[in-house]
Amino acid sequence: MKKHAVLITVLFALIVSLVSVSAIFWEFYKLNKEQYINHIFTKYSVITQIYREHKQRRSPAIMLEANLAVYNLEVTKDKKIKNLVLTQGKILKKEGFRSLNTSLMINEKGMFTQNTVTNLRATMLEYKKGIYFFIETPNGEILIKDNDLKPYSYLNLLYAYSTIFMIISFSFVLVLQKLRPLIRLRKKIALYGEGHMNISFKTKSVDEIGAVANELEKTRQKINNILESRTLFLRNLMHELKTPIAKGTIATQMLDSQKQKGRFSSIFNRLETLVNEFAMIEEVTSLDDKKDFSNYRLLDIIDGAIDMAMVERSHVNILHIDGSVKVHVNYRLYTTAIKNMIDNAIKYSSDKQITIVMRNNELCFESKGECLKYPLQYYIEPFTKDNPSKNSFGLGLYLVDSILKAHSQVLAHEYDNGMNRFIFA
Numbered sequence: 408m409k410k411h412a413v414l415i416t417v418l419f420a421l422i423v424s425l426v427s428v429s430a431i432f433w434e435f436y437k438l439n440k441e442q443y444i445n446h447i448f449t450k451y452s453v454i455t456q457i458y459r460e461h462k463q464r465r466s467p468a469i470m471l472e473a474n475l476a477v478y479n480l481e482v483t484k485d486k487k488i489k490n491l492v493l494t495q496g497k498i499l500k501k502e503g504f505r506s507l508n509t510s511l512m513i514n515e516k517g518m519f520t521q522n523t524v525t526n527l528r529a530t531m532l533e534y535k536k537g538i539y540f541f542i543e544t545p546n547g548e549i550l551i552k553d554n555d556l557k558p559y560s561y562l563n564l565l566y567a568y569s570t571i572f573m574i575i576s577f578s579f580v581l582v583l584q585k586l587r588p589l590i591r592l593r594k595k596i597a598l599y600g601e602g603h604m605n606i607s608f609k610t611k612s613v614d615e616i617g618a619v620a621n622e623l624e625k626t627r628q629k630i631n632n633i634l635e636s637r638t639l640f641l642r643n644l645m646h647e648l649k650t651p652i653a654k655g656t657i658a659t660q661m662l663d664s665q666k667q668k669g670r671f672s673s674i675f676n677r678l679e680t681l682v683n684e685f686a687m688i689e690e691v692t693s694l695d696d697k698k699d700f701s702n703y704r705l706l707d708i709i710d711g712a713i714d715m716a717m718v719e720r721s722h723v724n725i726l727h728i729d730g731s732v733k734v735h736v737n738y739r740l741y742t743t744a745i746k747n748m749i750d751n752a753i754k755y756s757s758d759k760q761i762t763i764v765m766r767n768n769e770l771c772f773e774s775k776g777e778c779l780k781y782p783l784q785y786y787i788e789p790f791t792k793d794n795p796s797k798n799s800f801g802l803g804l805y806l807v808d809s810i811l812k813a814h815s816q817v818l819a820h821e822y823d824n825g826m827n828r829f830i831f832a
Contacts, residue, residue: 496534712745
């Protein structure tokens with residue numbers, strides 16, 4: 408997820424924007440529809456006034472229809488249609504109220520006014536894109552269709568919402584188009600980190616991402632030049648050192664003093680070991696691909712490491728490693744790493760024994776001895792030694808760690824009941 412943090416952030420912003428706009432338009436739609444319904448519902452007052460006067464005066468039905476026609480209202484007489492409207496129509500608004508009517512009356516005592524309170528109920532319905540008013544009174548009921556009013560239309564609002572939605576979505580597409588070079592650049596950087604040293608970051612783009620890519624290309628060229636110079640220097644150095652070491656070794660054999668002969672032999676042997684370790688480190692650090700990697704039986708690699716370490720097999724115990732277990736490695740480098748672990752264990756263990764065991768699918772090297780005085784990180788630095796008197800340049804664990812990193816593994820350490828345990832994890 409972290410690899411796509413920018414893309415996820417942009418996508419999150421898009422979703423938040425669209426949800427926010429949708430919520431705003433939805434609330435606006437409900438409010439606008441409610442206002443529209445409340446506005447057209449006010450027409451019920453005209454209808455009830457006409458209908459009430461019709462009832463009071465007991466005027467003919469044709470007079471009622473004529474008065475309603477003035478406002479483009481039509482009485483629904485068909486019982487079938489009336490039943491459909493009342494049963495299947497959508498109720499838009501319903502309201503019950505009382506109507507007060509004042510009439511001038513005459514009796515034996517003279518003229519007087521009479522107030523009549525009538526309970527009414529007005530219901531506005533929508534049926535097949537038509538607006539109907541259903542008026543109910545204690546004395547009767549009537550269903551009237553309004554030929555002027557139309558149901559609420561959301562098309563204009565939908566058009567506005569769709570336009571904004573498309574603008575936001577199009578903006579997101581434009582942002583993605585701008586991010587595509589960044590995604591390609593990230594992939595190229597990953598390939599470069601995996602060892603594809605000749606990959607090019609150069610681009611014709613002139614925006615900020617293009618500027619970064621071109622600067623990376625310049626940096627890549629500088630790094631490649633430095634690495635090439637370093638590799639050439641180390642190889643020439645080791646080549647030049649091997650000749651005097653070989654001559655010195657031969658000259659040492661001509662010395663008459665055994666003490667001097669042993670001293671010089673030890674010095675030249677240590678120098679030869681140092682040159683070989685430098686050569687191995689240079690090979691590991693310059694490993695730019697895995698073309699030399701293949702599948703090997705782990706037991707075969709361990710056997711090769713024991714032979715390379717030139718130790719008695721009685722000093723090495725192998726437990727719980729099945730013969731079918733295979734690893735995808737560079738044989739020579741991985742064998743060297745295991746050889747260094749065997750050398751290190753026998754050199755520093757109290758009983759000169761090492762146990763190689765598979766635990767939780769991890770290769771472990773166990774030996775008895777004192778716990779490390781410093782954290783493991785201290786020992787995997789080059790030229791670090793816990794005991795300066797030992798015949799070592801302190802490159803053993805550093806070389807092991809470098810080889811494991813080339814194999815996408817790490818070196819770990821733990822101490823348990825007098826047992827040092829190094830783990831290839």
